[in-house]
Amino acid sequence: xxxxxxxxxxALGLLGFQPAHAQSENAVIVFDASGSMWGxxxxxxxxxxxxxxxGDLLRDWDPxxxxxxxxxxxxxxxxxxxxxxxxxxxxxxxxxxLSTINRLQPRGRTPLTDAVRMAAEDLSYExxxxxxxxxxxxxxxxxxxxxxxxxxxxxxxxxxxxHVIGFDIAEGDRADLICLAESTGGLFLPADSAGELSxxxxxxxxxxxxxxxxxxxxxxxxxxxxxxxxxxxxxxxGAQISVAWTGREAGSDFxxxxxxxxxxxxxxxxxxxxSGSPVTFLAPDAIGNYEVRYVEHGSNRTVASRPIxxxxxxxxxxxxxxxxAGSQVTVHWTGPDxxxxxxxxxxxxxxEGSYNNYIRTATGNPVELLAPDGLGNYEIRYxxxxxxxTLVARPIxxxxxxxxxxxxxxxxAGSQVTVHWTGPDxxxxxxxxxxxxxxEGSYNNYIRTATGNPVELLAPDGLGNYEIRYxxxxxxxTLVARPxxxxxxxxxxxxxxAIVPGGRFQVAWEGPDNPSDYITxxxxxxxEGSYxxxxxxxxxxxxxxxxxxxxxxYEIRYxxxxxxxTLTSRxxxxxxxxxxxxxxxxxxxxxxxxVEWTGPGRFEDFIQIVPAGSADNAPPLRETRSTQGSxxxxxxxxxxxxxxxxxxASDSGEVLARIPLPVGAAR
Numbered sequence: 001x002x003x004x005x006x007x008x009x010x011a012l013g014l015l016g017f018q019p020a021h022a023q024s025e026n027a028v029i030v031f032d033a034s035g036s037m038w039g040x041x042x043x044x045x046x047x048x049x050x051x052x053x054x055g056d057l058l059r060d061w062d063p064x065x066x067x068x069x070x071x072x073x074x075x076x077x078x079x080x081x082x083x084x085x086x087x088x089x090x091x092x093x094x095x096x097x098l099s100t101i102n103r104l105q106p107r108g109r110t111p112l113t114d115a116v117r118m119a120a121e122d123l124s125y126e127x128x129x130x131x132x133x134x135x136x137x138x139x140x141x142x143x144x145x146x147x148x149x150x151x152x153x154x155x156x157x158x159x160x161x162x163h164v165i166g167f168d169i170a171e172g173d174r175a176d177l178i179c180l181a182e183s184t185g186g187l188f189l190p191a192d193s194a195g196e197l198s199x200x201x202x203x204x205x206x207x208x209x210x211x212x213x214x215x216x217x218x219x220x221x222x223x224x225x226x227x228x229x230x231x232x233x234x235x236x237x238g239a240q241i242s243v244a245w246t247g248r249e250a251g252s253d254f255x256x257x258x259x260x261x262x263x264x265x266x267x268x269x270x271x272x273x274x275s276g277s278p279v280t281f282l283a284p285d286a287i288g289n290y291e292v293r294y295v296e297h298g299s300n301r302t303v304a305s306r307p308i309x310x311x312x313x314x315x316x317x318x319x320x321x322x323x324x325a326g327s328q329v330t331v332h333w334t335g336p337d338x339x340x341x342x343x344x345x346x347x348x349x350x351x352e353g354s355y356n357n358y359i360r361t362a363t364g365n366p367v368e369l370l371a372p373d374g375l376g377n378y379e380i381r382y383x384x385x386x387x388x389x390t391l392v393a394r395p396i397x398x399x400x401x402x403x404x405x406x407x408x409x410x411x412x413a414g415s416q417v418t419v420h421w422t423g424p425d426x427x428x429x430x431x432x433x434x435x436x437x438x439x440e441g442s443y444n445n446y447i448r449t450a451t452g453n454p455v456e457l458l459a460p461d462g463l464g465n466y467e468i469r470y471x472x473x474x475x476x477x478t479l480v481a482r483p484x485x486x487x488x489x490x491x492x493x494x495x496x497x498a499i500v501p502g503g504r505f506q507v508a509w510e511g512p513d514n515p516s517d518y519i520t521x522x523x524x525x526x527x528e529g530s531y532x533x534x535x536x537x538x539x540x541x542x543x544x545x546x547x548x549x550x551x552x553x554y555e556i557r558y559x560x561x562x563x564x565x566t567l568t569s570r571x572x573x574x575x576x577x578x579x580x581x582x583x584x585x586x587x588x589x590x591x592x593x594x595v596e597w598t599g600p601g602r603f604e605d606f607i608q609i610v611p612a613g614s615a616d617n618a619p620p621l622r623e624t625r626s627t628q629g630s631x632x633x634x635x636x637x638x639x640x641x642x643x644x645x646x647x648x649a650s651d652s653g654e655v656l657a658r659i660p661l662p663v664g665a666a667r
Contacts, residue, residue, distance in 0.1 A: 025129035025159070026066040026089055027205070028119035029054075030112065032136040032167070034073030037106040039137070041168060041193060046137055047106050049194045050167065054101050057201050058094055067092050068122050069100070072115040073108035080111045080142035089122050112136050113144035116162060116180070120153050129159035133204050135197075137167040139176060146176045148353070150183035151388070162186045163204035167197055175360065179385070182340060227294040227304040229255070230278075234309040238285035238338045238384050243271075243292055244278040247304065252297035255279055260289040260307065265300045282339060285387035287312055315382040317343070317394035324401040326373035326426045326472050331380060332366040335392070340385035343369055348377040348395065353388040355381075357474075370427060373475035374398055403470040405431070405482035413486040414461035414514045414560050419468060420454040423480070428473035431457055436465040436483065441476040443469075445562075458515060461563035462486055491558045491568040493519060496542055498600040499574045502549045502652050506542040507556055511568070513537045516561035521545055524553045524571060529564035531557075551575035579647050579657040581607075584631070587663050590638040593622075596631045597647060599657065604650035607632060609661060612642040616655045620646075640664025 031054070037047040061067060068089035075082050086100050116132055123130035140146055153160045163186040164177045174190065181188040187207070189200035227247025235241050243255055256270035271279035273294075284290070287310055294304040315335030323329045331343055344358035357370040361382075372378070379393040403423030411417045419431055432446035445458040449470075457468070467481040491511030499505045507519050520534035535543035537558075548554065557569040579599035587593050595607055605627075608620035624634045626647070637643060640663050647657040 025131050026068075026123050027131040027133060028068040028070055028089060028122055030115045030119050030132060030134040030136075031069055031071045031086075031101070031104065032073065032110065032112070032138070033071045033104040033106050034108055034110045034138060034141075035077065035106050036110070036138050037073075039168065044194070046168060047104070049197060050135065051101055051104075053194060053198045053201055055098055056198060057205060058092065058097050058101075060202075061092050061094075061205070063092065066090050067097075068119070069097070070115050070119045070122065071104055072111050073106060074104045075107060077108050079108055080114070082108045083111055083115045083118055085118065085122055109141045110136065110138045111142040111144065112138075112140050113146045113149050114142065116146065117149060117153075120157070120160060120162075125153060125157040125160045127158060130157060130161070131207070132160075132162045133201070134162060134164045134177075134180070135167060135201070136164070136177065137169060139169070139173050147179035147183065148388075150180040154184045157184075160184055161207075163207065164188045165197065165200045165204065166190045168192055175358070179340060183385075229292050229294055229304050229306040231292045231306050231308055233307075234311050235283055236313040236336050237283060237287055237310045238313065238386050239283050239336055240280050240339070241283050241292070241308075242278045242280050245273065245294060245304075246277070247273070247294055248296070253295060253303075254297070255281070255292065255294050257281065257283055257290050257292050257308065260291050262291075264302065267295070270295075282386065283310055285338075285384050285389055286310060313391065315392040317380050317382060317392055319380055319394055319396055321395075322397040322399050323371055324424050325371060325375055325398040326401065326429075326474050327371055327424050328368045328427065329371055329380075329396070330366050331369050333361065333382060334365075335361060335382050336384075337361045338384060338386060342383055342385060343367060343380060344383060345369060345371050345378050345380050345396065347374070348379050350379075352390060353383075355383070358383075370474065371396075371398055373426075373472045373477055375400060401479065403480040405468050405470060405480055407468055407482055407484055409483075410485040410487050411459055412489040412512055413459060413463055414489065414562050415459055415512050416456045416515070417459055417468075417484070418454050419457050421449065421470060422453075423449060423470050424472075425449045426472060426474065430471055430473060431455060431468060432471060433457060433459050433466050433468050433484065435462070436467050438467075440478060441471075443471070446471075458562065459484075459486055461514075461560045461565055463488060489567065493556045493558050493568060493570045495556060495570070495572050499547045499554075499572055500600050500649070501547060501551050501574055503600060503649060504544055504546050504604060506544050507535075508542040509537060509558055511537065511558045512560075514560060514562060517567075518559050518561060519543050519545065519556065520559060521547065521554050521556050521572070521574075523548075524555050526555070528566060529559075531559065534559075547574045581645050581647055581657050581659045583645060583659070583661060587636045587661060589636060589640050589664050591636050592633050593636050593645075593661070594631050594633050595645065597626065597657075598630070599626065599647055600649075601626045601630075605656075606648050606650055607634065608646045608648055609634065609637065610644050610646060612644050612660065614644065616648075617653060636661075636663050 069087035071086045072083045119132045162184040164181040178188045191197040191200045230244040253273040254270045256267040258266045269282040271281045292306045293302050313336045318332040341361045342358045344355040346354045356372045359367045381393045382391045401424045406420040429449045430446040432443040434442045444460045447455045469481045470479045489512045494508045496506040517537045518534045520531040522530045533546045555569045558567045582596040584594045606623045609622040622634045643661040645659050645661040646655050
């Protein structure tokens with residue numbers, strides 16, 4: 001029988017247990033600390049958002065409600081057993097709990113199913129009401145079935161509920177998590193931002209499956225009242241039933257459906273009379289004689305009942321006799337379309353309840369179903385989600401698919417290569433380049449076949465024998481491989497202008513110009529991969545860099561961005577160079593001043609005339625760029641007097657040379 005979100009109060013009443021004081025069920029939060037939590041939303045890592053929101057939740061936690069926390073993926077990469085109870089179930093120690101949450105560092109995989117099971121066991125869910133709140137940013141990655149676990153916990157638990165918050169999870173990846181919540185009567189809430197995560201956690205934390213009741217010395221005597229029920233004489237097994245009713249106005253009374261003659265207090269799915277008339281609830285996935293009951297809260301007395309017969313339902317599946325392995329197949333179907341029913345493809349004769357990829361019937365008709373990447377006899381099944389029963393199965397054969405790859409025999413290491421391909425183009429299939437003989441499932445840079453044909457694939461920055469592979473993403477199987485040899489590449493760098501401390505200079509380069517390759521200047525002997533000021537090769541040739549502020553010996557390097565490898569380098573000297581200024585002839589007011597100079601001659605540098613004794617940053621009376629060459633000309637001030645001629649570096653503002661410039665007097 002199914003236990004719903006608000007069944008806790010009902011279950012207590014049915015067992016004849018009425019506490020003298022308010023009772024709240026214990027809870028455990030399952031916290032995702034897998035490696036994907038380092039992903040970012042609006043520039044902030046998801047782990048940081050989750051820690052902050054958890055902190056707010058814990059600060060407002062009801063001190064009367066015991067809490068525990070189970071974390072996964074926080075200790076080791078690649079381990080499916082990396083699950084730990086980091087806070088034991090008990091009264092909340094706020095400061096200790098905050099410290100524990102803030103220490104969690106995302107590292108590993110997402111074994112969320114086993115983590116929920118551990119949380120349920122921490123709560124002794126088979127003996128007492130229990131709530132698990134799962135916060136996950138990804139789907140199960142450890143070959144487990146959260147949907148099946150939800151059904152198991154709901155069946156075995158006294159009153160077990162799992163709420164699930166899907167943090168930044170794509171809509172297409174939510175099905176299993178929705179099923180985990182729904183099968184236990186819990187909520188599934190998506191959250192794509194810090195605000196939505198805070199709202200979702202607050203909402204599920206406020207849900208009580210064992211509602212608080214006022215303290216009374218003695219329970220009030222039950223109110224006797226008659227009721228009527230209006231329901232169909234028969235209904236399909238597993239279907240939604242609508243029942244109109246009249247009777248008491250006690251909001252905690254409920255209407256349910258049970259086998260004919262079931263004991264007082266028995267129930268399956270139900271609806272509170274507080275929701276109005278008519279009510280709807282889910283019929284069991286069974287056949288035979290049942291009865292709809294109006295049940296009085298507290299006494300569990302059946303106030304009214306009405307017989308109903310659950311009849312068989314039929315379904316059909318229409319699909320091709322055979323399809324390529326791993327491909328999408330269009331499936332037409334008929335059936336009851338009960339809540340969360342689904343279609344799946346499994347090996348012929350697979351045990352009841354088995355599934356591979358699946359799609360809910362609520363998606364529409366027809367549906368597009370992804371076949372397994374296998375060969376041989378399979379069957380498409382219509383499965384009633386409530387019971388896991390196969391309503392109808394349709395045989396289908398999965399056949400071999402072929403692929404081809406066309407690419408050059410040899411390409412430069414680290415370069416882009418154009419690859420023509422044929423193949424099934426299944427969802428998320430991809431092309432990659434790996435070392436020849438690399439294990440199945442290996443990959444380096446890759447590109448999805450959905451990108452188009454041909455594709456541009458980035459080769460590794462390595463040398464020797466490699467192969468381009470077409471990989472079926474669903475299974476990681478290599479459909480076809482094409483040998484390719486990665487050949488060495490060469491390059492050069494040369495400074496085109498003088499390099500002065502803190503100044504800009506230009507570098508001409510030759511090289512492969514792979515995506516994001518760059519030119520940088522570093523100290524001589526700096527470790528591989530070091531960089532300071534840099535410019536991407538894609539910005540042009542030459543590129544412009546800023547020199548270090550300190551004089552000395554440096555290297556200009558061409559770096560392959562993909563690997564951090566230095567393709568070529570050149571040693572240069574960064575240091576002061578002699579800067580001189582000479583004025584030819586006498587300078588008359590308003591006349592032409594002819595200046596010869598030596599110096600870096602960068603675009604940012606200026607030759608300036610200022611009043612004698614002016615500050616270094618004083619605005620010039622006259623100026624021109626050094627890039628006009630030497631000699632260059634500029635006009636003298638219109639009045640006679642003492643002035644100064646300067647060579648000024650525009651980027652640093654430093655005056656590199658100065659000489660007096662009398663105007664109107666002989667030199």
